[in-house]
Amino acid sequence: MSTRKRALFIDRDGTLVKEPPLDYQLDSLEKLEFVPKVMRSLYFIRKQLDFEFVMVSNQDGLGTPSFPEETFWPAHNLMLKTLEGEGIVFDDILIDPSFPEDNSPNRKPRTGMLAKYMAGEYDLENSFVIGDRLTDMELARNLGAKGIWLHPEEGAESELAAYATPLSPVYITDDWDKITEYLFAGERRAVVRRTTKETDIYVDWNLDGTGKTSISTGLGFFDHMLEQIGKHSGTDLTVRVKGDLEVDEHHTIEDTAIALGEAMLKALGDKRGIERYGYCLPMDDCLCSVALDFGGRPWLVWDAEFHRERVGDMPTEMFLHFFKSLSDAARMNLNIRAEGTNEHHKIEGIFKALARSIKMAIRRDIYRFELPSTKGLL
Secondary structure, eight states, X not given: OOOSBEEEEEOSBTTTBOOOTTTOOOOSGGGOOBOXXXXXXXXXXXXXXXXXXXXXXXXTTBTBTTBOHHHHHHHHHHHXXXXXXXXXXOSEEEEEOOOGGGOOTTSTTSOGGGGGGGSSSBOGGGOEEEESSHHHHHHHHHHTOEEEEESOSTTHHHHHHHSSSOOOXXXXXXXXXXXXXXXXXXXXXXXXXXXXXXXXXXXXXXXXXXXXXXXXXXXXXXXXXXXXHHHHHTOEEEEEEEEOTTTOSHXXXXXXXXXXXXXXXXXXXXXXXXOOEEOOEEETTEEEEEEEEOSSOOEEEEEOOOOSSEETTEETHHHHHHHHHHHHHHTOEEEEEEEOSOHHHHHXXXXXXXXXXXXXXXXXXXXXXXXXXXXXXO
16 A cells, blocks of 8 residues: 555636636635535545645736735635534645746746646646636546546537647546545446457446447447436446448347446446435336336336337347346346336336436445445345
């Protein structure tokens, strides 16, 4: 275990306090407003984790006529005093007063102010820069640290991709609660690659996503069903499959279920703090129930009949096989029941009910970070 220190390098304006409008200067008490949830989150991080807190801020022209110091310090000191009253104290505060055109080596994203943190005493690989600007993420790269970008997720990936200087992957969220959860319990994301003589499957499943999906299995109806899992569970799911469809659909569907189950099991980790259970959904003429338990013991109860050989390009006999393989690989108990007359609605209802069950069961509360079992193991 490393004995080196870890740090959170935290931006100020836009990250701790709201960015003042128009002039971008926090130069009066009236402009002081904290970012939502920041106090509770920083207190929890301070109490539960071993990070040092380092404030790193650019304050353009501080000490010049454009930004006199006497207008800066009252609001800044009140901010610090308010945070201290909530148990949040910074170990170091670094402020660069230069203008961008000065090209100061101390100005973020340059690292001049942070030399002591780069001398070997700190575990920068497991430290983080938290900020609301891409230059904060560039600072993370320059330090060799990880980045947390306080930014709406919508469109963020394209902004990162379009940035002039390539950046390391960063965690993106505009919610301090999610930042706290990420630092405390880690990202619940798993990548699984399953390659056999019959199939080549890639699954990337982020349980803390927003419902984004990218599915390609070679079977249109199967793609549509897997999209339901990601969309309605609020998870990000990517599935790429190359299977021996020239033989039939069996291997593609079965092996995809196995890879999905393995990814789910891996992403859940030790399952601390999760709800564990979930269930149920109506869809038009159908009523579909999926009761789920991530208890570590695979089991499938299947009560659904289909009266067509196929729905789309997917054989109906494979639905049972899919869910059995998924249950086995994820080590979860599935109890699936469906009634109705429209076969398309029936199976889509089952997949959507599964998704809603997953959403309910994976919900995590880091403030009650306990294993949901009296056995002490799941």
